[in-house]
Amino acid sequence: MITxxxxxxxxxxxxxxKNIDTQHQKLFSIVNRLYLLEENSKNLxxxxxxxxxxxxxxxxxHFQEEEDYMRSIGYDKLQEHIALHEExxxxxxxxxxxxxxxxxxxxxxxxxxxRALVHHxxxxxxxxxxFLESKEIQIQNSELEDITNFMS
Numbered sequence: 001m002i003t004x005x006x007x008x009x010x011x012x013x014x015x016x017x018k019n020i021d022t023q024h025q026k027l028f029s030i031v032n033r034l035y036l037l038e039e040n041s042k043n044l045x046x047x048x049x050x051x052x053x054x055x056x057x058x059x060x061x062h063f064q065e066e067e068d069y070m071r072s073i074g075y076d077k078l079q080e081h082i083a084l085h086e087e088x089x090x091x092x093x094x095x096x097x098x099x100x101x102x103x104x105x106x107x108x109x110x111x112x113x114x115r116a117l118v119h120h121x122x123x124x125x126x127x128x129x130x131f132l133e134s135k136e137i138q139i140q141n142s143e144l145e146d147i148t149n150f151m152s
Contacts, residue, residue, distance in 0.1 A: 005035040005106065007113050013121045015129045020069065023062040024121055030055045031113045039102050048105065052096050055109070059092060059116065066125070075131055084124060088116045 009028045014021050033051050041047060063085040070078045095108045 005110065006032045007110070007117060008032075013118065015121065015125045017069070017129065017132075020066055020125065020128070023058075023065065024117065024125075027055070027058060027062060027117055028113075030058055031109060031117065034106055034109055037102060044102065048102065052105070052109075056089075056092050056096060060089065063089070066128075070128060073128075073132060073135070075128060077127060077131075081124060081127075084120065088112065088120065091115075 007028060009025050013024060015024075030051065033054075034048075037044065037047055037051070067078065067082055067085065070081060075081070091112055095105065095112065100108070
């Protein structure tokens with residue numbers, strides 16, 4: 001059951017690159033663990049710390065793998081994308097280092113989740129898909145020109 005606070009995965013967030021989509025879904029899953037925590041939990045601090053560190057660690061892993069993938073395809077906006085990743089990591093680090101109660105942390109994580117998971121995916125990561133599509137079109141056009149030249 002999804003709570004009102006949780007941020008569900010939506011197929012509209014898909015960038016069409018299986019590994020990246022799978023990692024995005026895992027990030028949603030980690031964040032949503034936060035919303036299942038109860039204020040009166042006996043191990044609240046430890047559970048909260050675990051979730052925040054899992055989110056931070058996996059975000060770093062995901063960003064590194066995404067950047068490696070972008071390098072491998074010759075993505076033309078790689079440096080700008082890396083800068084956005086660094087900004088999100090800095091913000092996440094501030095949240096982790098700032099002592100606060102569960103509700104404040106939930107609110108802050110919800111903000112970064114929307115920035116990192118929703119806004120970043122649909123406004124930035126989707127550009128990777130568009131880049132690949134444009135390269136595919138260029139390759140297809142080049143092959144078509146080669147065939148046309150060969151037949152002439």
